[in-house]
Amino acid sequence: MKLSAEIKAFEGRLGHRFSRPELLLRALTHSSISTPTRPDNQRLEFLGDRVLGLVMAEALFLADKAASEGQMAPRFNALVRKETCADIARQIDLGAVLKLGRSEMMSGGRRKMALLGDAMEAVIAAVYLDAGFEAARDLVLRLWAERLKTVEEDARDPKTALQEWAQARGLPPPSYEITARQGPDHAPKFTIEVRLENGAHESAQAGSKRQGEMAAAKALLARLEERI
The missing domain is CATH 3.30.160.20 (Double Stranded RNA Binding Domain)
Structure with missing residues (x-):
């Protein structure tokens, strides 16, 4: 499957070249433009949310061996919440390659927090299915690196x-x-x-x-x- 120049550029920003590019295309497809032959990213979003959660839980567990569950929980929530996922998506300009229906596009869908956050989770799942957990973990830890450094401040509600x-x-x-x-x-x-x-x-x-x-x-x- 041949990818457009825009999506190839996104692969570069993401830092992962897909051996199964159809997974990336699905991760970028919003329900507003899906068809029976072009499924949307909702199932991938479900999986990606769990992959992200495991990576973040492991990272927090290993980073502070003295932290209690009560200390780790708010840090975890700060790292996996939809707003954080959307911010990461903006950093790699994911919105530029989202596949949206006309009405969603006209209403500013490329900038919406919920759409960006969902698509970021779907992309994580696509990497996981394309190359396995280690690749997905490396991707998440690289993209979330700065967030992990400041998580204590972010976790303070x-x-x-x-x-x-x-x-x-x-x-x-x-x-x-x-x-x-x-x-x-x-x-x-x-x-x-x-x-x-x-x-x-x-x-x-x-x-x-x-x-x-x-x-x-x-x-x-x-x-x-x-x-x-």
């Missing part, structure tokens, strides 16, 4: 940390409010404000409510900790 900060001082949990929404439906931007009963507050903007709340909580925590 700022919403939970802010709530604990408030409770330790006898305050009720922080409140979150959407103060503005901009952009088209396919690429919205939410401005989220977090506020404590003592009057402390911060705002942040992000592409989803959850990310906005996390960013606002992180900003407020940073300001509060500067006062300590």
Whole structure:
């Protein structure tokens, strides 16, 4: 099977040349353009999620032999969550080679976090099926290398940390409010404000409510900790 120049370039960015290129093509095919003879990437996504999980669990287990399960769990979640997978996909410009239906393409599908994260997991599965677990592990560890270095910081859930900060001082949990929404439906931007009963507050903007709340909580925590 002959691959296009764009997909060959993607293989280079990925760092894996497929002996079974049909696996890569399937991993890049969204359900919006699938047909009975051109299956989508959903089954591969299911498998890739499990391969990624095993690689990350093993990496964390080996990296810190003194870490408890309670310490490893939030690190693991930070490494395998959909937002992280989407960020890795953006680093290798996976969106440029996604195969999408016209409506999905017109609505900005190449930039959507969910689509990118799913496709990244599917690509991991494609590498696993093409060359085995060692190849998939090497791929994941290489692409996630920087994330593994900063996982302790990423694993600290700022919403939970802010709530604990408030409770330790006898305050009720922080409140979150959407103060503005901009952009088209396919690429919205939410401005989220977090506020404590003592009057402390911060705002942040992000592409989803959850990310906005996390960013606002992180900003407020940073300001509060500067006062300590």
